[in-house]
Amino acid sequence: MSNLTRIVIVIVFCCSSAVYAQLGDLARIDYTYIPNAKSDVEYERFRALFNYPIKLKNDDTYLFLGLDYSKIHLKSEVQFPFPTRDLNDFQLLDLSIGYTTPLRNNWRLGIRFQPGVSTNLVADALSVKDIVLSGTVVFIKKGKMYNGKAQKLILGVSYAGNSGFNFPLPFISYFKKFHPKWSFNLGIPKTNLQHYFSQKHRLKAYAQLDGFTSNLQREVPVINGEAARSINMSLILSGLQYEYYFTKQLQLYVRAAYIFSLDNELRNENRETIFSLDNEAKIYLRTGIKFKI
DSSP: OOOOHHHHHHHHHTTHHHHHHHHHHHEEEEEEEOOOOOOOEEEEEEEEEEEEEOOOOSSSOOOEEEEEEEEEEOOOOOSSSSTTTTHHHHHHHHEEEEEEEEEEEGOOOOEEEEEEEEEEEOOOSOOOEEEEEEEEEEEEEEEEETEEEEEEEEEEEEEEEESSOOEEEEEEEEEEEEEEEEEEEEEEEEEEEEOOOOOSSSEEEEEEEEEEEEEEEEEEETTTTTEEEEEEEEEEEEEEEEEEEEESSSEEEEEEEEEEEEEEEEEOOSSSSEOOOOOOOOOOEEEEEEEEE
């Protein structure tokens, strides 16, 4: 799938991995599972992140320092025409540096820079090729209050070097609680419709991107003399999310989604696809606990 095609699909579905939402997550632990029904590979991901806010001034300016760690396991019972011992386990670790400060006319600036590594850790030491860079710049404006929530407009751009979508994405978001029990978030690349059963119980229809990119420390000979130097997995999905709030900040969530598109590719030194795994999985499951601002 070409980058242009992916961008078009992203705009159509208005989905993302909720980059800005992570700016507001102080801590999160989650587990993702994609069964290998009608697919070559079973996917599991454990993720943990935390951010520590440091107040810099009296005008609501903060510095956020944090870590974002993922362990990914791929399992397959299919016999491939090349060795797969280096294609099972991957480690992703990002150092997170965030900054947010108020601007004029009720605008706020949010910036996040994430240097990190994404690798299968089969060599004795890390190399430059294991390093990935990610970043987000957004401008946020809060508007009038409706049904106890302020309208919010977000404009910006994001790039995640280990997300599975290795190109910049625009970030446009408009949030409004238009009814005491309903709210929406429309934009690119994130959208959802949320129903509030009570203060503790919520149900959300959502769409998002998911996936990962990792360096292969040892080249994997694949076919016709070509060797894989990285793996890239990208998903486009939509589903339902149930949320239970223990407190206003502490939340349990459970997701079930349908996968519209799943690409799992081995790439060469120039990031060109040299082998695509058969990907027919359609079920995506995820659960976790988060503590947010």
